[in-house]
Amino acid sequence: MVAIKQQLVASRSLTSGVGNPCNYITIHETANTNKGANAQSHANLQSKGNSRLASWHYQVDDKEIIQSFLDNVRCLHAGDGRGKGNMESIGIEICVNSDGNFKNAVKNAAELVKYLMKKHDIGISHVVQHSRWSGKDCPHNLRDGSKGINWNDFIGLVKGTAGVHVPSQEVGSAVITKPSSKTIDQLADEVIAGKHGSGAQRKQSLGSQYEAVQKRVNEKLLGSQPKPKPATKSIDQLVKETLAGKHGNGEARKKSLGSNYQAVMNVINGKASAPKKAASKPKGNMKTNSIVDYLKSIKVDSSFTNRKKLAAKHGIKNYSGTSSQNAQLLKKMRG
Ligand SMILES: [Zn+2]
Numbered sequence: 001m002v003a004i005k006q007q008l009v010a011s012r013s014l015t016s017g018v019g020n021p022c023n024y025i026t027i028h029e030t031a032n033t034n035k036g037a038n039a040q041s042h043a044n045l046q047s048k049g050n051s052r053l054a055s056w057h058y059q060v061d062d063k064e065i066i067q068s069f070l071d072n073v074r075c076l077h078a079g080d081g082r083g084k085g086n087m088e089s090i091g092i093e094i095c096v097n098s099d100g101n102f103k104n105a106v107k108n109a110a111e112l113v114k115y116l117m118k119k120h121d122i123g124i125s126h127v128v129q130h131s132r133w134s135g136k137d138c139p140h141n142l143r144d145g146s147k148g149i150n151w152n153d154f155i156g157l158v159k160g161t162a163g164v165h166v167p168s169q170e171v172g173s174a175v176i177t178k179p180s181s182k183t184i185d186q187l188a189d190e191v192i193a194g195k196h197g198s199g200a201q202r203k204q205s206l207g208s209q210y211e212a213v214q215k216r217v218n219e220k221l222l223g224s225q226p227k228p229k230p231a232t233k234s235i236d237q238l239v240k241e242t243l244a245g246k247h248g249n250g251e252a253r254k255k256s257l258g259s260n261y262q263a264v265m266n267v268i269n270g271k272a273s274a275p276k277k278a279a280s281k282p283k284g285n286m287k288t289n290s291i292v293d294y295l296k297s298i299k300v301d302s303s304f305t306n307r308k309k310l311a312a313k314h315g316i317k318n319y320s321g322t323s324s325q326n327a328q329l330l331k332k333m334r335g
Pocket of ligand 1: 130
């Protein structure tokens with residue numbers, strides 16, 4: 001029987017705050033085989049403020065179980081961002097320090113898992129490997145069984161009979177749910193100082209505050225106050241402005257209207273309601289040298305009268321049906 005020792009980390013800056021529904025238990029191994037890399041040293045690492053953007057609830061070695069975060073905290077251990085691993089599971093690190101007894105550490109972890117399953121009504125199928133969430137080969141030794149005890153053995157231990165002491169503090173309310181009181185400004189400064197990494201890592205670290213903090217970071221880095229959002233004008237307004245010459249012509253107009261350009265131009269050209277079908281002209285027979293055959297292939301009246309009309313439209317004067325005029329018209333029609 002092993003007691004759960006609590007050495008709770010005051011800061012939640014390396015977590016996604018509280019709200020963990022405790023639907024799963026995720027098993028890890030520390031992968032640190034150094035002598036002395038036991039539960040206490042890992043608990044101390046978390047207490048000091050881990051330099052890595054990572055946090056977990058419990059660390060277990062062959063002698064003790066130490067709790068760093070209350071179960072309702074959403075720690076960052078599963079590598080799945082805002083997935084169920086990080087947001088809905090309790091993370092347990094089993095120590096693999098070379099001066100410890102791995103099998104006994106696994107037994108202690110199994111006792112802890114049993115206790116947590118009962119406490120949160122978690123089924124055995126929800127006791128999972130870190131690998132389940134991110135594909136990482138963790139817990140490595142339990143996965144390959146190279147230390148004489150594998151995942152199935154571990155699950156067997158969990159199903160067996162063992163017991164742990166319930167920590168007295170856990171029952172009290174004094175240490176429970178004191179949400180991170182850092183302001184967006186403070187967090188932004190931390191980001192700039194490199195404390196939250198970058199990219200996906202930063203997202204994970206900042207959790208629900210990511211957007212707000214990121215915005216503030218950009219403001220700080222650009223040295224400007226938040227810019228007022230450009231007022232969103234309706235297409236109708238933009239059309240009026242464009243017709244009034246406010247947006248210039250050609251490229252200038254394109255630039256000025258930006259993503260609204262096409263919509264505005266459609267209205268101006270009276271095409272607003274017509275479905276936009278660029279280059280939807282029927283291709284027709286592209287091989288023939290006969291204008292008549294070509295017109296037939298695109299289902300256009302190929303009579304002399306209509307060809308004369310088409311010729312006039314395409315700038316071919318005095319169309320009389322000569323072969324050179326027909327060739328010219330064919331070329332124009334095909335674009
Ligand atoms: Zn892991």
